[in-house]
Amino acid sequence: MSFKKLTLSTAIVLALSGCGGSDDKVVVEDPVVTIPEVPIVEPTAITLEEIMPNISTSSPVKYVVDLPEDAETLVINLFSGDAGESLGDPDLYVKYEGEASAGENGSFDCFSFKSEHNNETCIIDKPLAGRYHILIDTFEGSAVTDASLYASTEIFKGNKLCSDVPVRIRAQEMSEDELTQACADLAQAKTQFDAVLDNTIAPEFGLPVEGDLNEITNIHIFSSLSNHVAWGEHLFNVDNDSGIYLESEASKWSHRSDILTFNSLEWTGGFPVIRSLQHEYMHALDGRFNKEGNYIPENGWWSEGLAEYASTFYNSPYRRIEIANSDEQFTLAEIFDQDANVYDWGQLAVAFLIEEQPEVINSMLVQMRAGEWDALQASLPEIAQTYQADFQAWYSGTSLTEQYTAGVQSLELGQYQAINGHGGWLYSVEVPEGTDSVTFATQQGSNDVDLWVNYGSAIHPSLDDTFTCSAENEGNNESCTIANPTAGTYFVTVGAYRHYSDIVGAYLTSCTGVDCSVDVPEEIALVEIKEPYLPHWPSKGTIGSCTLAEPHYSTDTSAVGVAITNTTDTPVGINWLRPSGASWDGAYETIAQGDTWQSTYWKVGDRVVLTDTADNCLGIALLNDENNNFEIDEELVKDAVNEIQLPEVATAEMGSCDLAVPYARETSTYAPEFKVVNTSETKVDLQWISHETGAAASTVYATLDATNPLFEADNWVATDRMMVVEQSSGNCLGVLDLNETSNTFILDL
Numbered sequence: 001m002s003f004k005k006l007t008l009s010t011a012i013v014l015a016l017s018g019c020g021g022s023d024d025k026v027v028v029e030d031p032v033v034t035i036p037e038v039p040i041v042e043p044t045a046i047t048l049e050e051i052m053p054n055i056s057t058s059s060p061v062k063y064v065v066d067l068p069e070d071a072e073t074l075v076i077n078l079f080s081g082d083a084g085e086s087l088g089d090p091d092l093y094v095k096y097e098g099e100a101s102a103g104e105n106g107s108f109d110c111f112s113f114k115s116e117h118n119n120e121t122c123i124i125d126k127p128l129a130g131r132y133h134i135l136i137d138t139f140e141g142s143a144v145t146d147a148s149l150y151a152s153t154e155i156f157k158g159n160k161l162c163s164d165v166p167v168r169i170r171a172q173e174m175s176e177d178e179l180t181q182a183c184a185d186l187a188q189a190k191t192q193f194d195a196v197l198d199n200t201i202a203p204e205f206g207l208p209v210e211g212d213l214n215e216i217t218n219i220h221i222f223s224s225l226s227n228h229v230a231w232g233e234h235l236f237n238v239d240n241d242s243g244i245y246l247e248s249e250a251s252k253w254s255h256r257s258d259i260l261t262f263n264s265l266e267w268t269g270g271f272p273v274i275r276s277l278q279h280e281y282m283h284a285l286d287g288r289f290n291k292e293g294n295y296i297p298e299n300g301w302w303s304e305g306l307a308e309y310a311s312t313f314y315n316s317p318y319r320r321i322e323i324a325n326s327d328e329q330f331t332l333a334e335i336f337d338q339d340a341n342v343y344d345w346g347q348l349a350v351a352f353l354i355e356e357q358p359e360v361i362n363s364m365l366v367q368m369r370a371g372e373w374d375a376l377q378a379s380l381p382e383i384a385q386t387y388q389a390d391f392q393a394w395y396s397g398t399s400l401t402e403q404y405t406a407g408v409q410s411l412e413l414g415q416y417q418a419i420n421g422h423g424g425w426l427y428s429v430e431v432p433e434g435t436d437s438v439t440f441a442t443q444q445g446s447n448d449v450d451l452w453v454n455y456g457s458a459i460h461p462s463l464d465d466t467f468t469c470s471a472e473n474e475g476n477n478e479s480c481t482i483a484n485p486t487a488g489t490y491f492v493t494v495g496a497y498r499h500y501s502d503i504v505g506a507y508l509t510s511c512t513g514v515d516c517s518v519d520v521p522e523e524i525a526l527v528e529i530k531e532p533y534l535p536h537w538p539s540k541g542t543i544g545s546c547t548l549a550e551p552h553y554s555t556d557t558s559a560v561g562v563a564i565t566n567t568t569d570t571p572v573g574i575n576w577l578r579p580s581g582a583s584w585d586g587a588y589e590t591i592a593q594g595d596t597w598q599s600t601y602w603k604v605g606d607r608v609v610l611t612d613t614a615d616n617c618l619g620i621a622l623l624n625d626e627n628n629n630f631e632i633d634e635e636l637v638k639d640a641v642n643e644i645q646l647p648e649v650a651t652a653e654m655g656s657c658d659l660a661v662p663y664a665r666e667t668s669t670y671a672p673e674f675k676v677v678n679t680s681e682t683k684v685d686l687q688w689i690s691h692e693t694g695a696a697a698s699t700v701y702a703t704l705d706a707t708n709p710l711f712e713a714d715n716w717v718a719t720d721r722m723m724v725v726e727q728s729s730g731n732c733l734g735v736l737d738l739n740e741t742s743n744t745f746i747l748d749l
Helices: 008-019 178-194 225-236 277-290 297-312 320-326 332-336 344-356 358-370 373-396 399-406
Strands: 003-007 032-036 044-046 053-059 061-067 073-080 089-098 109-111 119-123 130-138 142-150 158-161 169-172 215-223 244-248 256-262 413-422 424-431 439-444 449-455 467-469 479-482 487-495 501-511 564-568 574-576 589-591 597-601 607-613 618-623 629-631 675-679 684-688 702-703 708-712 721-726 732-737 742-747
Touching: 053 061, 053 130, 073 089, 073 130, 073 225, 073 732, 089 119, 109 119, 130 142, 158 178, 169 178, 178 215, 178 277, 178 297, 215 225, 215 277, 225 256, 244 277, 256 277, 256 501, 277 297, 297 344, 297 373, 320 344, 320 399, 320 424, 332 344, 332 373, 344 358, 344 373, 358 373, 373 399, 373 721, 399 618, 413 424, 424 501, 439 449, 439 487, 449 479, 449 501, 487 501, 564 589, 589 597, 618 629, 675 702, 702 708, 732 742
Parallel strands: 044 061, 169 215, 215 256, 564 629, 675 742
Antiparallel strands: 003 032, 053 142, 061 130, 073 119, 073 142, 089 109, 089 130, 158 169, 244 256, 413 501, 424 487, 439 479, 439 501, 449 467, 449 487, 564 597, 574 589, 574 607, 607 618, 675 708, 684 702, 684 721, 721 732
């Protein structure tokens, strides 16, 4: 520490001069007075793609990272370390070639301040080579304990500012052509949004809500669903597996408008398609042009209904006919109260109001734009009562059918039509006189479509049950051949078997002849899924900390060579972590010293929670695509509790194997105090009994013996039944019939 030196006599002279003192001389000694300087703390340098661990501080701390060359995106990420300590409430500021400072009037190029205990992430677009200064600011002195800091240019390798819409795309893996196409899709979404809410409906059409600062929407597109789940949780603190729009404080300096979505390869079998891109962008447009303030959960029917309606408006009302003719019907009052599916019936309510009662939409949007949310909510019951009869008449009448048939597309014999999207499609084919036979077929592409053909009139499978021909096989190879067809118009309907599935790269063809075919484009090349493995995760084949109990996605790919060996004297339980990351059900099996647990049915992405006898987490093994051979060592079990606390009193009795029959399963009530204790020497497996067949399912929920005598869970429902099976013989020993009161079973076999 350095000091400035100033003599006391000099100080007095300066003071007297400042006060206009007399000419008398003052004689004093000259002792040295030292005044300390504020120490200069040099920032700590971190290296790209390397984690800086063990950051603990209660005051601001500075770092720098150097980029050797220009990049697409720079991500700065602050997150909890392996110890699982509370992250506190830090804020993150980043500035290029200059020190960053905190707050609204601070100096920064990027900031991140989320709520307490959340990871913080700053993203710099198109960063230039040079030095980036990082400030970790502790909010109001909140202590940061055992945090980690990471800087990377590898997370989002694609970055594009769209020219036709104010959108920035940050992509994990997308080519320039794919980025350009995504921009075009977003521009189309804006065109559709403007057409749906044009100047005859929307007040101040085309103008943002006053004070809204979200001029740019950042769209983050991950390379797969599993990457979306992993990185979304880590970077953005979001537990989501379907795509999501995030908006906050639109009128403040800390505003944000972010979309997280992904290439849904897991759901298409490898066919590339960005999940719900236009749907999520509709939320951003809705927030900027229609709504003052933050997201209002009570208006989910409007938010999701508008996003569904506007993003599919230019396809067809095929899906709306399905909804209107479904078994479960809802009133406007139920829709407004969120008692109906907000995507389906919310879409139907929005469509009705926009198309039939635009003045109501205008009035609602006036209130939304002004932030008069209480007034809006108060008006909804009257709207529901006034227009319920009209709403029901609209969706049960001919309006939707007329829209559906008006959207018919022409298909010539010997030609094809590409099929991409959700829902269903209607085509017309003219068949001339003298045609011996005609064949309509679908082929290629993702998921599963069905085919219906009818002569003379358009058909919809939700409205009609008689067709000239239909084909509803599994997959996309559907075919209808009609011998000696009547000359005239044939209508062909293609519908997705599951309405929420993305149909990608499929084709409908029509041609003359029984075995005729039409040349279609080559099938789209499938994309290999690159499973995530985040930089702070343990090396593959190494057991990680319990902080890995977080949301994740398990694939359909089998994890090869799964083996966990216990080299200690401490028994360790094997548990499956739920995808939500919240909890586990209790040990499937307990492995003693020298034992190895092996599995052939677990999947890549599954997480195995290793527990002590008190069900405390000791560590977590991430099943991956390379190395699933794990070893439990003394370090892992050093804090293990080895005493099992077994219940001594049974509150339910095991029934006979005669209960292994179909039963009525009610899912409304969880079975309380569900515990099974095996006090005998007989080793048993616990298996769920199917309510539909009465047979025991193949999955073994636990194996109980002297080493592992206890199973407990909180996610079973009253009315569930579990079979107790002798492991050595496979014979049923009894059935546990779960109830609504208490379910502690003690097996004395």
